[in-house]
Amino acid sequence: MAEKWYELALRLSKFYGGKIMVVPKVPIRGLKDFAIWYTPGVAAVSEKIKEGGADASFEYTWRWNSVAVLTDGSRVLGLGNVGPEASLPVMEGKALIFKYLGGVDAVPLPVRAMDVDEMVNAGKMVEPAFGGINLEDIESPKCFHVLERLREALQIPVWHDDQQGTATATLAGLINALKIVGKNIRDVGIVLVGVGASNIRTAYMLIKYGADPRNMVLVDSAGILHAEREDLDKLMLEHPWKYDLALKTNGERKRGGIREALNGADVLIAASRPGPGIIRKEWIANMNKDPIVFALANPVPEIWPWEAKEAGARIVATGRSDFPNQINNSLVFPAVFRGALDARARAITDEMTIAAAEELANYAEERGIREDYIIPTMEEWDVFPREAAAVAAKATEQGVARRPLTYKEELRNATELISLSLNMLRSLVEGGFIKMFNGGID
Amino acid sequence: MSVNIREATMDDMPQLLDLVLRLKRLNAEFDPLLKTLPDDELRKVAEEYIKTAIEDRARYLVLVADADGKIVGVLKADVRNRIFYVPRKEGYIIEFYVMPEYRRRGLGRTMIDEAARLLRERGADVIVAEFPALNQIAVNFYSKADFRPLLYIYARESQQP
Known part of the structure; x- marks a missing residue:
């Protein structure tokens, strides 16, 4: 069973040359528009952020929607310490799920960090470019030290998904x-x-x-x-x-x-x-x-x-999708970050995390919980905006939101952003810009 | 739960010994030069060492923290002469261990204060504590109890690679 997926993943990863890319999100009518998006126009935006401080960078750049998927590759899946290069395909996969289910622009960022201090420094150094940091596949107990220190030091949410x-x-x-x-x-x-x-x-x-x-x-x-x-x-x-x-x-x-x-x-x-x-x-x-x-x-x-x-x-x-009741972190991280980013949260508090769990549970309960249905499945797309809304509302209530949002506001907002991301991918495939592959999944 | 701090008797030996062995294993975490003897040998040596200390109250102090019959802390100090310095006698704490779940509630501090009192009765006007240089928890503990660094002990292997 797994062998079939291994073979496909190898072949397709090579065929597509990885899984994600950067695509502009503004129209370019002609090279003249570079004067807006780049120099000289961009200088005004830069000045504006210099005056307005860090918070202004969330308004004028992609920072409001960007997350670093930061790892040292020291404990990747069940494979152990494979090193940063070998962790890259996994981080790319994570970034893909971030975008597909959460509408979040996630950047795979494996770094060559030798110890806790270097890893913490890496987080501190990249903070200005991102609205959040998702730590991934870092060995224990290193991951606890890194998470605690970065949560304390940074003004953006830091989350360790494996925990x-x-x-x-x-x-x-x-x-x-x-x-x-x-x-x-x-x-x-x-x-x-x-x-x-x-x-x-x-x-x-x-x-x-x-x-x-x-x-x-x-x-x-x-x-x-x-x-x-x-x-x-x-x-x-x-x-x-x-x-x-x-x-x-x-x-x-x-x-x-x-x-x-x-x-x-x-x-x-x-x-x-x-x-x-x-x-x-x-x-x-x-x-x-x-x-x-x-x-x-x-x-x-x-x-x-x-x-x-x-x-x-x-x-x-x-943890498996082929049995009922799959406990899967993919049900959580895209939505938690969607909500935290939209509220421009300074942190993801434990209470925000609990709010996400409760919302997941409520969603399933509304549909009728049974022994073999205690948690939503990945196919139940509309749970993600709801979770995001619960997280943003809790961030607002706790005063960690730079941009306070009600549950209703974020529900609308997150629904829009997540469906936008799904539709964009669909249109790229339908337009033939992303080639469909044949066979394999049957 | 009440904890009673008192001088040790030979009846305390099995439990007391266990705590001293825990301390030695903890020390071993900080430096390869503090690697302990094989278990059975270590136990034998430690037993003899504690026995001597309990029996000679003029030269040693062995304190235990007794929680309803269970030994949850131990402190052992030697009364030493200071040949060149005044004050002329010091109480030198070498073994000091509190069981994990009894930590962070002031028991260690109470034991130190009681040890200071009893060592003073034995003529020691200075209290000295020895512990692995990298044991930051001990550094913080003794600093908080108004100790300060007095001497450094540096070590290396006599034959260098």
Whole structure:
């Protein structure tokens, strides 16, 4: 199965010479118009920004709609540290989704950065050119340090999709899953298997959303995380976030592995390594009534959905589009940035992220949630403007918006921008400027 | 939960030993020259070392933080003579460890203050603390407790590559 996609991706990436390009968005009636778009006219725009400061650059340039997809290539997909050049096709893909689903002009920006300081400097140096920075595929715990320092230093939103995108989609799915089983986030026992970028952020988001950290148990390759584990001092020095969670969570002082953690738990969120067989059926069977199981590893979930169901799971979600309930960060980042950019937000706060998750959940609920429909699918296009609207409205409410927007205003605005981007691509293909390729997808 | 700070007895040994071993492993994170002995050997040496200190109260101080029977912190200091300097005696803290979940609530500071009091009773008018140079957390802790850098200890391997 995957081999077919590999072969196609290789052939087509070479055929098209990558996936994105820059196209002017102003008419050029003749070379004389360069006097407007370039010198001498542009000098006035430059002066205007010099006088008006950074905020004016959002009005007179593409900055209001631009995002850097910044990476050092240190943890690309499941491939590990492939380096910046090899990460470029992935960042291009990200930029393509940004444009297609969010109408955002995203620029792939792999950099040769050796450590946290260099990565932070890279972010600081490119800030003037962009309305936001999407950090991508940076190894843990480096990604936590880089995100925290850049969020603090920059006046534009900085987001690490591997953490926040996945965590937001997970929260959205969990909100609806809990509604179906009739449980409250404040009471449930939650087990997180895999303590990497996404699950650490998920843990913090769940806590922010009302989960009791004492009812959460985190399990990594060394077993259940608890306050007396031998490696805790090492974590304190290298990974303060994981250390902090080790102290806050697991109020019952459970010890052991995944089996012990799952005993009597209500919710499992696994984001560890490709299965099957990482999570065993008999462990699911020992969970509380109506277990909720998210097995998010790609390409193969930690346990096959049908196995989890056979073991008694009431609701199962995975990271895959060929099973129901796909927890996918592509449902999140294009819309979160659409909303943040339109509000000219200075940051993407945790509350804005939660607003996005709630809107995703509401959208699915309005259509009727079931065991096999807890989160919208990628085909449900109109969820993106709604999410953007929720994010922009929250940014406005929290005072991080340079340009305050109501939900309604941004809903109209985002719908327009996203459909514009879809229509533009369609017309380029229909006009034959972008060649259609034959075969392959059947 | 109440935490009682008191001098150690031999009954505290197994738990106390565990905390000292944790400290040694933490120190090893900062420099290869602080690499510890193999586990069983380390345990044996450390046990002997603590035993000596507990038994000789004139020359050593071993403090523990006792949370309802559980040892959650340890501080061990030597009373040393200062041949050339005044004051003539110092209390030299070499081992100081608090379990992670008992940190950030002032327990370390309370232990230091209690150690200072008891060392003064043993004639030491100066308190000195030794820790890995790269341990920034310790630097911050001692600075906040009004310590200042006094001596530097530099090291290298005797044979250079």
